[in-house]
Amino acid sequence: GAGVSQSPSNKVTEKGKDVELRCDPISGHTALYWYRQSLGQGLEFLIYFQGNSAPDKSGLPSDRFSAERTGGSVSTLTIQRTQQEDSAVYLCASSESTGGLGEQFFGPGTRLTVL
Amino acid sequence: EDQVTQSPEALRLQEGESSSLNCSYTVSGLRGLFWYRQDPGKGPEFLFTLYSAGEEKEKERLKATLTKKESFLHITAPKPEDSATYLCAVNSNSGYALNFGKGTSLLVTP
Numbered sequence: 292g293a294g295v296s297q298s299p300s301n302k303v304t305e306k307g308k309d310v311e312l313r314c315d316p317i318s319g320h321t322a323l324y325w326y327r328q329s330l331g332q333g334l335e336f337l338i339y340f341q342g343n344s345a346p347d348k349s350g351l352p353s354d355r356f357s358a359e360r361t362g363g364s365v366s367t368l369t370i371q372r373t374q375q376e377d378s379a380v381y382l383c384a385s386s387e388s389t390g391g392l393g394e395q396f397f398g399p400g401t402r403l404t405v406l
Numbered sequence: 407e408d409q410v411t412q413s414p415e416a417l418r419l420q421e422g423e424s425s426s427l428n429c430s431y432t433v434s435g436l437r438g439l440f441w442y443r444q445d446p447g448k449g450p451e452f453l454f455t456l457y458s459a460g461e462e463k464e465k466e467r468l469k470a471t472l473t474k475k476e477s478f479l480h481i482t483a484p485k486p487e488d489s490a491t492y493l494c495a496v497n498s499n500s501g502y503a504l505n506f507g508k509g510t511s512l513l514v515t516p
Contacts (some may be wrong), residue, residue: 324502335505336504339503384449393455394440396451
């Protein structure tokens with residue numbers, strides 16, 4: 292596909308369970324970002340990947356959140372022991388340019404609901 | 407700390423009624439200001455990047471401008487299909503991420 296894809300599109304889970312969210316960036320894009328969008332809030336930065344390394348993890352809200360990227364392509368965001376406040380839309384974006392420069396192209400997001 | 411403030415929060419226009427959306431920012435060294443459009447249930451769609459004061463970019467009915475303190479998104483003769491939330495974001499010397507405002511929700515009625 293030509294754009295960023297994310298799966299699943301929707302995820303409903305129970306408090307305390309672990310979840311994995313997947314992002315497939317645009318082919319050839321070196322930079323990959325995760326953001327979170329909560330109701331009534333702006334987009335909140337979580338983590339930035341340059342290739343397979345993450346030089347900026349400053350937005351991860353707690354140690355329950357982790358992310359990895361393999362092969363310079365697919366990324367997985369893992370939330371352990373989910374809490375109700377983790378409910379949000381998780382958005383992934385990729386860019387040709389590294390270091391925050393250049394346009395970021397977003398996927399459709401994963402809507403996470405924690406009951 | 408970078409700050410991005412968008413106004414108004416919501417705007418209702420009649421079809422053909424031109425207007426402007428505002429994005430005020432405070433950053434430590436602007437590297438780029440970005441405008442996105444977001445439709446309900448979808449991810450943000452890239453519109454424009456502006457890099458320096460005085461720069462302008464146009465696309466169909468939209469025109470974005472930039473000064474040292476704010477950016478405007480001018481919408482000329484809007485149509486109902488322009489209804490969406492418009493997001494402004496900045497990238498600065500303080501980090502890699504985009505710092506987003508909360509958006510302006512635009513409704514254009516026939």
